[in-house]
Amino acid sequence: MSLYRDTGVVLRVHKLGEADRIITLLTRRHGKVRAVAKGVRRTTSRFGARLEPFGHVDVQFYTGRTLDVVTQVQTVDAFALPIVGDYQAYTAAAAIVETADRLAAEEEQPALKLYLLVCGALRALADGGRDASLVLDAFLLRAMAFAGWEPALTECARCGEHGPHAAFNVQAGGLLCTRCRIPGSVHPAPEVLLLMAALLHGDWDTAEDTTHAVRRDASGLVAAHLQWHLERQLRSLPFVERRAREAPLTAALGSDTRARQAPGDDAEHTNDTGPGSRDTPADTVAETVARETGPGEAEVAGAAEGARHGGDQGDAGA
Numbered sequence: 224m225s226l227y228r229d230t231g232v233v234l235r236v237h238k239l240g241e242a243d244r245i246i247t248l249l250t251r252r253h254g255k256v257r258a259v260a261k262g263v264r265r266t267t268s269r270f271g272a273r274l275e276p277f278g279h280v281d282v283q284f285y286t287g288r289t290l291d292v293v294t295q296v297q298t299v300d301a302f303a304l305p306i307v308g309d310y311q312a313y314t315a316a317a318a319i320v321e322t323a324d325r326l327a328a329e330e331e332q333p334a335l336k337l338y339l340l341v342c343g344a345l346r347a348l349a350d351g352g353r354d355a356s357l358v359l360d361a362f363l364l365r366a367m368a369f370a371g372w373e374p375a376l377t378e379c380a381r382c383g384e385h386g387p388h389a390a391f392n393v394q395a396g397g398l399l400c401t402r403c404r405i406p407g408s409v410h411p412a413p414e415v416l417l418l419m420a421a422l423l424h425g426d427w428d429t430a431e432d433t434t435h436a437v438r439r440d441a442s443g444l445v446a447a448h449l450q451w452h453l454e455r456q457l458r459s460l461p462f463v464e465r466r467a468r469e470a471p472l473t474a475a476l477g478s479d480t481r482a483r484q485a486p487g488d489d490a491e492h493t494n495d496t497g498p499g500s501r502d503t504p505a506d507t508v509a510e511t512v513a514r515e516t517g518p519g520e521a522e523v524a525g526a527a528e529g530a531r532h533g534g535d536q537g538d539a540g541a
């Protein structure tokens with residue numbers, strides 16, 4: 224029997240049989256690890272409560288024939304307790320662990336940077352000192368940089384020309400200069416792009432000195448950029464996005480911004496003047512981008528419903 228030990232964050236848990244669970248951890252040295260925790264669903268389990276999502280734990284495993292088996296667990300940080308008691312923190316944390324699970328696709332592939340990003344973000348959510356949606360967006364931007372999907376926030380994504388540029392296009396990889404601009408681009412307010420850059424680089428003074436509207440539009444762009452790069456929708460993100468959609472758009476894509484554009488200077492604006500235009504100023508950045516690039520809203524809402532009602536039960540039979 225071969226034993227090893229590592230520190231990791233619990234990304235998710237699946238029920239297995241009557242009393243066991245399969246635990247997915249993102250570990251410091253072994254990347255993503257899936258292991259069986261035996262008897263953890265019994266009330267007498269020695270370590271059941273420590274192996275809940277968001278738990279930061281030190282674990283001893285032995286190498287099994289198919290899955291490794293958890294033999295000892297010690298809590299490193301009790302992130303889960305404060306996070307599950309706060310709805311905003313909980314939805315942000317759920318999106319963080321699910322994104323980490325997706326990005327650390329290969330098991331046993333070292334992903335130290337991602338592990339440190341997850342720990343930092345969960346610690347910030349557990350501390351409660353920062354706005355949960357800013358913590359989430361900072362994590363998502365840095366995780367995308369880890370994955371090689373960092374959006375271009377100052378230079379043109381296509382030709383590299385230094386900005387500032389006005390057009391942002393998820394499919395193209397971020398900002399586009401006037402020469403490279405393509406139909407379907409959105410025009411976020413400069414403050415939105417400054418916020419995204421501040422979150423990417425950990426400039427919290429700048430990030431926290433922003434309005435709710437700017438944060439909301441930045442969240443929409445970050446979510447759209449991430450979703451474009453992931454092959455399928457995250458189950459957790461629609462919760463965050465829905466909050467962002469509740470209020471009408473103001474700062475980033477207001478009609479005054481559009482009015483300054485020459486009429487018909489791209490396809491989107493041509494639509495503005497046509498009869499039955501879908502493109503009203505009330506659109507959020509996320510909706511605009513989702514409509515151009517991704518699945519429809521019904522599908523997003525369906526994914527959210529599935530996440531709410533399915534969850535662990537859905538996984539139980541797997």
Ligand SMILES: [Zn+2]
Nearest residue numbers: 379382400403
């Ligand atoms: Zn360009």
